[in-house]
Amino acid sequence: MKKFLCLLLVILPLLLLAQAYTDEENVPGDPFFEEDEDYSDTAQWGMGGVVGAITVGNETYSQVRMQPQLKLGKFGVGLDIDLLIDANGNIRREDWDEWQDFVNKIYYISYARRKDPFFFKIGSIPDYTLGNGLIFDHYSNMLRYPSEKNVGGYVGINTPFSGLGFEVYTHNIHKNEILALRTYANPLAVTEIPLLKKLKLGVNIGTDRNQYGKYEDKDGDKIPDVYDKFPDSASLWLDTDDDGLADNDDFDLNGNGIIDDPDYNEYMHTYFPNIVEQNPQYTFDTNVIPDTVQAYLDKDDIKVYSLDAQLPLIETDPFSLSTYAEIATIDGYGSGFIFPGFSSKFWIFDAKLEFRNFGDQFLPGYFDRLYDQQRSQVKFIESDDLGRRNWSLQTKESILADVQSSLGWFGYMRANLYDILFIKLAYQDMYGEANAAGKSLWSSVTVNPTMVPKLKEATLYYSQANVNYINFRYPRNQNAHVMGRLVYALSDNTNLVGKYSEYYNDLNSDGIMKGKDEILKMLTFGVEFTF
Numbered sequence: 001m002k003k004f005l006c007l008l009l010v011i012l013p014l015l016l017l018a019q020a021y022t023d024e025e026n027v028p029g030d031p032f033f034e035e036d037e038d039y040s041d042t043a044q045w046g047m048g049g050v051v052g053a054i055t056v057g058n059e060t061y062s063q064v065r066m067q068p069q070l071k072l073g074k075f076g077v078g079l080d081i082d083l084l085i086d087a088n089g090n091i092r093r094e095d096w097d098e099w100q101d102f103v104n105k106i107y108y109i110s111y112a113r114r115k116d117p118f119f120f121k122i123g124s125i126p127d128y129t130l131g132n133g134l135i136f137d138h139y140s141n142m143l144r145y146p147s148e149k150n151v152g153g154y155v156g157i158n159t160p161f162s163g164l165g166f167e168v169y170t171h172n173i174h175k176n177e178i179l180a181l182r183t184y185a186n187p188l189a190v191t192e193i194p195l196l197k198k199l200k201l202g203v204n205i206g207t208d209r210n211q212y213g214k215y216e217d218k219d220g221d222k223i224p225d226v227y228d229k230f231p232d233s234a235s236l237w238l239d240t241d242d243d244g245l246a247d248n249d250d251f252d253l254n255g256n257g258i259i260d261d262p263d264y265n266e267y268m269h270t271y272f273p274n275i276v277e278q279n280p281q282y283t284f285d286t287n288v289i290p291d292t293v294q295a296y297l298d299k300d301d302i303k304v305y306s307l308d309a310q311l312p313l314i315e316t317d318p319f320s321l322s323t324y325a326e327i328a329t330i331d332g333y334g335s336g337f338i339f340p341g342f343s344s345k346f347w348i349f350d351a352k353l354e355f356r357n358f359g360d361q362f363l364p365g366y367f368d369r370l371y372d373q374q375r376s377q378v379k380f381i382e383s384d385d386l387g388r389r390n391w392s393l394q395t396k397e398s399i400l401a402d403v404q405s406s407l408g409w410f411g412y413m414r415a416n417l418y419d420i421l422f423i424k425l426a427y428q429d430m431y432g433e434a435n436a437a438g439k440s441l442w443s444s445v446t447v448n449p450t451m452v453p454k455l456k457e458a459t460l461y462y463s464q465a466n467v468n469y470i471n472f473r474y475p476r477n478q479n480a481h482v483m484g485r486l487v488y489a490l491s492d493n494t495n496l497v498g499k500y501s502e503y504y505n506d507l508n509s510d511g512i513m514k515g516k517d518e519i520l521k522m523l524t525f526g527v528e529f530t531f
């Protein structure tokens with residue numbers, strides 16, 4: 001609690017100096033996030049925060065969060081000081097025990113926008129798209145926030161020389177595992193050819209240098225902590241009967257109360273090799289079936305490359321129309337392309353329509369908004385006849401071998417009805433001889449119901465991506481994600497906010513999501529304030 005009091009002393013001057021300022025932010029991971037803000041020459045101070053409860057890793061904490069912010073022109077900085085307090089009044093130590101944790105208190109440090117001559121952002125990046133989305137498609141480094149905080153970043157330049165520019169991105173400046181690089185230009189800008197002088201070409205690279213990096217390995221034994229029963233010991237990892245004794249030191253591996261036969265238990269064989277001969281009347285256990293775990297000695301990377309093009313056709317205030325295309329290939333696997341693609345803005349609508357053609361072993365938007373969850377997931381195989389459990393990790397890359405060629409359409413529409421109702425819908429419909437990952441649906445509805453006193457916002461988001469068919473019978477599935485948010489005004493600067501999120505891991509591959517290990521929930525409920 002001393003740390004808490006010290007932080008309040010630091011933050012109190014900001015509260016006293018704060019002016020009326022709010023930074024409207026999107027739901028973390030919102031796939032329809034768009035960067036759009038105006039700059040002011042005067043300094044803008046702000047303080048946001050939440051006091052309430054939050055569930056992290058199936059444990060509920062009291063939460064005190066302070067988010068002081070400062071903006072001056074194109075420059076902005078924000079902190080995210082989050083205190084999670086357990087039932088005993090203790091601050092969660094995992095958030096404060098390493099120097100990286102203090103860096104992670106940076107919510108953002110930013111300068112300008114991606115279309116400006118020079119720009120950068122460090123911190124939480126809820127949405128990142130590269131080119132036309134065949135590599136990075138609305139990727140978020142905040143999917144597992146706040147249980148996992150990534151301080152990512154991007155930096156780039158746009159020059160006046162034929163529109164030449166470049167940009168680099170990392171999801172986490174500590175790890176630098178998920179990376180992107182883009183360079184682009186208007187090669188025909190000097191020709192003054194109508195229309196074609198605005199043609200922009202881009203080259204993109206995306207990579208995950210270590211797909212197993214989602215899971216920590218604190219003791220360095222190459223066994224992920226997520227199924228390492230002894231994550232602080234490099235020589236111990238298995239405990240088949242969950243009795244607290246490692247299999248290396250256990251004379252009864254399956255916990256049935258019978259001493260194991262040395263021929264079936266390495267511990268007994270090492271320390272009591274002749275015990276069977278010395279005790280002929282005792283029936284030693286020969287039905288010994290220890291668990292097994294998969295070790296990962298080397299990193300496993302994946303790379304995706306693409307070439308994209310954009311060409312504005314009509315640029316007027318009431319109506320705009322552009323065409324675009326992109327071709328991408330996953331290193332060691334397949335390729336796919338978008339052509340033609342059209343985007344338009346008119347009246348209350350923004351819309352896109354594109355034809356897609358994907359070859360075998362190719363998935364579009366490989367680094368999508370659920371990638372942090374799906375890059376690798378824990379799996380176990382339990383044999384009914386032996387009872388053995390084999391623990392391992394399954395990467396998203398592992399499904400590529402079964403993806404077969406397909407072609408079809410992708411469409412997106414956003415509507416804004418008088419700033420009261422916002423509807424966003426995107427759908428991908430692909431066809432092929434044995435297409436097992438051709439359908440995707442993304443949808444969100446936000447209501448700002450002015451006719452309901454005090455209710456400021458109600459948002460519901462749901463998606464299923466890269467599935468054989470949109471499964472409404474079992475909406476909870478490994479490729480689905482659901483989020484909800486309610487905002488109720490208590491006063492001009494204070495809101496009661498509830499947020500809920502679910503994503504899924506089909507641990508035993510039975511297609512049915514149940515239990516806390518397969519239904520991963522996050523709930524936040526509290527009072528949000530701004531000054």
